[in-house]
Amino acid sequence: MSQAFEQSIQINATATLVERCITDLALMHRWLNPVLRCEPVGEAWSTDVGSQSQFVIQIPFVKPTLNSVVVERKPGLVVWEFQGFFQGRDRWECQPIEQGTRLLNRFEFDIPNPLVSWGFDTFAAAWTKEDMQAQLRRLKRVAEEQQISQ
Numbered sequence: 001m002s003q004a005f006e007q008s009i010q011i012n013a014t015a016t017l018v019e020r021c022i023t024d025l026a027l028m029h030r031w032l033n034p035v036l037r038c039e040p041v042g043e044a045w046s047t048d049v050g051s052q053s054q055f056v057i058q059i060p061f062v063k064p065t066l067n068s069v070v071v072e073r074k075p076g077l078v079v080w081e082f083q084g085f086f087q088g089r090d091r092w093e094c095q096p097i098e099q100g101t102r103l104l105n106r107f108e109f110d111i112p113n114p115l116v117s118w119g120f121d122t123f124a125a126a127w128t129k130e131d132m133q134a135q136l137r138r139l140k141r142v143a144e145e146q147q148i149s150q
Contacts, residue, residue: 002088004108005129009136013147015076015094015101021143022078022092023047031138033131035059041067049073055082085116103139105132 011018021027025045028038041052047070055066064085072079076094088109095102107128111117120128 002108002110003125004106005132006104006106007129007132007136008102008104009140010097010100010102011140011143012100013143015096017146017150018094018101018103018139018143019076019078021139021146022094027142027146030142031135033135046070047073047078053080085113086111101143103136105136107132 021031025038025040032038035058037056037058039054039056040046041054045051045053049070049072051070053068055068057064066082066084066086068080068082068090070078071081071089072091076096078092080090082088082090086109088107091104091106091108093104093106095104111120
């Protein structure tokens with residue numbers, strides 16, 4: 001059964017700057033959940049279509065990993081498709097508005113393992129939604145700091 005969590009936030013920064021917070025790995029690590037690391041697969045980080053990365057949850061001994069590939073990319077839009085204990089897409093879209101940018105994050109996924117699915121629904125779904133909101137707030141702070149420093 002497919003699930004989707006969608007959240008958005010208004011950011012007082014240009015869409016180009018907000019996009020850079022998503023595509024620049026150093027800036028990304030300033031707003032990602034601290035237990036989540038994103039690492040390029042291969043030599044260099046990129047958000048070009050076909051670029052691969054791993055999102056690793058820093059849980060001792062286990063370190064669940066989502067392998068992802070950029071499947072859609074245009075100005076203001078990055079879509080990662082992932083495989084692992086989740087299968088799905090994570091869409092980040094910067095929509096210019098009069099007072100900055102509306103950032104939309106849509107996380108669509110299936111969890112093929114019924115036991116993992118039950119565990120997620122029981123223990124982690126509410127936390128995941130809250131974490132998505134917290135990430136958007138952190139990204140907003142990073143983008144607005146970048147906007148001020150320009």
